[in-house]
Amino acid sequence: MEQAGERNIITLWFLWHFYEMPKFLFSVWKNYLKFGSNYFSIPLLFKTLFSPWRRYKWMYPKGFDIIEFFNTLISNFFSRVLGAICRVILIVIGIIFQIFIFISGILVILFWLFIPLIIISGFLIVFST
């Protein structure tokens, strides 16, 4: 049984910085990606792309009323068109958001991993000039 107490502070830090924290940052990244997919629900928006906007539907007349029939047809058509436009906009925003999160995640994790290098470089720059 290995005793944690036997590990020195450098080993602890090394493990923490290069293993535990990246693991944690990955989980945060995953959470944001998961949140984005739930918040925008892009597959659902695609599935319901041509559904009436907010399920607003007009009922067709029961008897034979050609004018009313066309009125309803046009209304329902516009409801669907409006729904499609809104959803397309949201899909685009959702995709941009996900791409942004994806890139930010990679950058943050890379930045974290390079912090020791940045600190050393910083000192080198300061002391060399």
Place this chain on the structure above:
Amino acid sequence: MEFDIKKTSVYRAVKTERFFIFRFAEFLEKAFLYLFVFSFLLIALSLLNSFSGMLALQLSVASFTLFLLFWELSLFSRLKLKSADLQEYGANLSDAVRQPADYNLAEFLSFEACKTAEGAIKFCRKRKITEINSTPLFYSAIKNEKDIKLICYRLGLDVKKLQDDLKNCIEKNRRQPQSSETFSGDFENIILEAAKVCVERGKKSIGEKEILVALARHDEFFKKVLVSADLKEKDVENITLWLDSVENTLSQYKKFWTYESLSKNGSLGKDWASGFTVALDQYSIDWRNIVSKWTFKEIIGNQKEIEQSEMVLARDSLSNVLLVGEPGVGRKSIVQAIAQRCYFGANLPELNNKRVVELDMVALLSQIQDVEKMETVLDRIFQEALAAGNVILVIDEIHEHIDTIRKILSKYLPMKNFQFIGITTYEGLHQKIEQNSSFLQYFRKIEVPEVSELETIRILQNFALELEQKHKILILYPSIREIVNLAGRYFPSIPFPKKALDVLDEVVVYAVSQKEKVVMPHDVAKIISDKTEIPVGKMEFKEKEVLLNLENLIHQRIVNQSEAVKEISDAIRRARAGIASKKRPMGAFLFLGPTGVGKTETSKALAQIYFGNESKMIRIDMSEFQRISDIPRLIGAVSPVEQQGLLTTPVRENPFSLILLDEIEKAHKNILNLFLQVFDEGYITDGQGRKALFTNTIIICTSNAGAEIIFKQVETGQKLDKQKLIDFLIKNKIFKPEFINRFDASVIFNPLTKENLLNIANLMLGSLKKNLEEKEIEFEITESLKEKIVELSYKPEFGAREMRRVIQDKVENAVAEALIADKIQKSDKIEIDPETFEIIINPE
């Protein structure tokens, strides 16, 4: 068992954290960040040639580098060194608890707990105490730990005094120094016990709160402190659990990056895929909007019912729930919990992101009176709820609107994707909903029980936080415990948590009105006393005196009957001292004796002395209950007509009463059987299906059956034999043995002798004398008058009853006439002629 903190990683972390670079890391991180921001200003100045560009750049790089360095160190200290996951060597706390000999338990200490243990060791070393026991551990915990101080403060303990007392105690118990430092047996016991508590609570490391719980269980000093503060180890356990839960909620709230926290933003995509609910929004409360504003509110209790409801709602069809429970048990909390879990995305996938919307039937009914219009609107509302695809519809107290909505709702309930929650009471279910079995079959009935006392304490603790913030007042934990104890005992007909929440609210308002800064247990006792008109809480000096002198006080109204008075006084003392059975009535007595000997008067005197008022007596003449068909009059009924019980309803309304069942022998035998359960279990279910509790009542049954035997024994000069009388009653089938056995005592009231009657005459005339004194008239009671009254009224079979009539006819009438005719003036002294009953004014 091994306990050596020096060998542990957590001890190294404690030592490392004390290194100045870690101690000031957070401060330096902020300082260099500000410097880095400031360096931009210098760079800007260098562009204007006011500052050296190279220097500005150097400063900027240096400050950024140092900021990064100290940020890293500060994070490392906070997230790694102080965190609980230092025990990475594969050992498990539950294994260590099972086999403590194989492990160094110090390895499992949390960062704070390690600091506490180290503090105790240092404290002892400084005083050259080589055997370290649990008391220095307690001292160190209370001195260094913020959480422990907070707990003690909330328990109502004086932290400063406790520290001083502990210090004195440790100094006093100082022994001869030994060669090496050792831990005493009780120290090791505390650590092992704390480890066990951690395992019970599912924790990986031993925290300072668990050490406090272990100290409450095993440290003699802390035990004494708890006893003197009227606290129990259970209280320490409860408060540590509560603090854990609050800290957990706070830390969850701070962790904005978790999926649960991010989910609180809802789902725009799912919302856009669902429909509008225009008519429903007009007459409804959207619980999703309300719960979205709650930051720390936690729904406690009824977890099983919440899960059951969710399972039903997630079904494909017939996803309708009927929540049945008494008002105040937290039926609405189940709806809130479902709304919260849907909003947080922590529910079943079928329910996540759904809106829980409560249809406000009262608003709807008040705005639309026309029946046809109402039906149209309701149809539109249900249609919208169905079409929207993300609505869980709720109707509170559905039984009250069943006639209006049943027809329309029945159309939607069997539909797929229609999710509905109805809330009702047992009464509403039996009287209204069960009448329409076809309507009931659409629902899955879920009964909501009362929450437990422990859960109520946690609910109150969370509510107390809100009240503390609102009223700027501190609510001590003992006050909360007192509320639960007293509300449970004194408001049996109202369920938890409602009764406790109501009392807490009132107590806080009372304390604020009294300009108090802290809500103390005696404030709770005051509110409960005011509400019940019963003295509760710690006994006041005056009340103690009353209880100790109960016999004398009763004897001020009752002549003779010392045996009866003694038995009943003992029962009251037992009840008030809290040692009587809490399940049974405070006392059940059978008073046997001829008429007019003081059976009823004793009961009245007791109601006056103990319950504060004679009106606290529920008196029922049992001769009115001679037929079995009289049972509904006694305990109530719902059919054929609804009627309240003459016994059960007053007991439900006034649970603190003296119940006098007069002439019990005249009641029907089956009616007497009803009382067997009352005497044994302390409750009866009334005709409406409600529980009437008798645990705070004194029940006195009077009977003059067997009076002839008493007279015979008295005439022959024998001593009254109780057993003989009881045998007679059983033999003649007046009472069954099981009925007589259930009384705490059967008390025989002796027939009154002439001497007793003289004393009674004195008492009765004394009351007249007192009334006349108020009119400043002095009434002289002569011996000859008393003797004459006794002579006129002495009929052993009527007892003292005849005497009241004689005093009224002969004395009170004469005085009243003289008063009206102005024959007697203020400051006159009067006497009554015993022969003629004429008034003698200012006799020589």
